[in-house]
C-alpha cells in the first residue's frame with residue numbers, strides 16, 4: 338500500500354530558510370485584542386490609512402466598463418510604461434524610455450522577486466542592509482542565493498558604511514540591495530552615501546536593486562529622496578523598484594514597477610511572463626490616471642505624514658530614556674528602547690499586551706534591529722497624539 342506522506346515531507350527545502358513574517362503575528366494579536374473589545378493604537382501598519390484618490394478609482398472603473406478586461410502585454414500597457422518612464426526621469430534626472438525599460442508588476446514585491454529570479458544563480462551572494470524590510474532575505478533565499486547582511490547603526494543614522502560593504506564582498510557577490518527611504522528606519526541615504534556605494538558597485542561589477550517605494554514620502558528639501566540611479570555610471574547596473582502602494586494609497590491594488598536598462602529589463606521580463614503574466618488590465622488604466630493626473634493628492638498626503646512625524650518625533654524625544662534618529666522619509670521611526678533592559682520583542686509584547694500599542698519588534702528586521710521598535714505613523718493624527726501619551730505612561734511604568 339502506498340505510504341501516506343505527512344505534509345512536512347512534501348515541502349521543498351527552500352522553505353527551511355523562509356520564516357513566517359513577524360509582522361503578521363502582530364496583526365493577529367491586534368485582531369485578538371480588538372475582538373475582546375480593547376482599544377488599539379495602530380502603529381504596526383506599513384501602509385497609508387488614506388483612501389485611493391477618486392480620479393484613480395474612476396479611471397479603473399471606466400476602463401473595466403469599456404471592456405479592458407483581457408490580458409495586457411507582459412510588460413504592462415504602453416501608456417502606463419510611458420508614464421513610468423516620465424516619472425522616473427523627473428525623479429532621477431536620467432533619461433528613461435518607459436516603453437522598453439519598465440515592467441508593470443503586481444506590487445513592488447513582484448518586482449523584487451522577478452529581479453532576484455532573473456539575476457541570482459544558486460550560491461550567489463546578495464548584500465542586504467540590516468535592519469531592512471524582512472522580505473529581502475527571504476526572496477534572496479527563494480531565488481537560491483545567500484543573503485549577506487550589512488549591519489547599520491542608529492549612531493550613523495543608518496547610512497550604509499562603505500567599508501562594511503567592501504569587507505563582505507567575495508567573488509560570489511552579485512547584487513547590492515538598498516532601500517531608501519528605509520523600512521523600518523525611515524532613514525534616507527544621503528547623496529554622498531549613494532555615491533560611495535555606487536563607486537563600490539562599479540568597481541566590483543555589482544548590480545544594484547534600489548527600492549524607492551517611499552521616495553516621494555520624503556521630508557527633505559527636494560521633492561523626492563535622492564536615487565543611486567542618478568549617479569553617473571549607475572543607470573546601466575541599477576534596477577529601480579517602485580510602486581503605487583504607498584504614495585497613491587493603493588496597496589490592495591497590487592501594482593508596482595521596475596525600471597532598468599533595456600537589457601536588464603529583457604531578463605526580468607523572461608521571469609515575469611511566467612509569474613503573474615500581467616497586472617489586471619483595468620487596474621493599470623487607473624494607475625495611468627495616478628501618474629499622469631493632478632499630484633495634489635500626493636502632496637496632501639505627504640503634508641499629512643509630515644504633521645504626524647512631527648508629533649511622533651517630538652513626543653518620543655520628550656521621553657528621556659528613548660533616543661530616535663531623524664527618519665527623513667517613509668512613515669516610520671525606529672526608536673532605541675534598549676535603556677529599558679527589555680529585548681525588542683519583549684518591549685513590543687509588553688506594549689501591545691498591557692497598553693494596546695501595536696508596534697513591531699526591531700529584531701523582525703534583522704540582528705541590527707535589536708534594541709529598537711518600529712513605529713508606523715500611517716494612522717490618524719489623533720491616534721498619533723494619543724499613542725504618544727499612552728507610550729509615555731507605558732514606559733514610565735517600567736522605570
Ligand code: PMP
Nearest residue numbers: 383444445446470520580582593
Ligand atoms: N519595499 C518596501 C521597502 C516595502 O516596505 C514594501 C511594503 N511594505 C514593499 C517594497 C512592497 O510593496 P508592494 O505593496 O508594492 O508590493
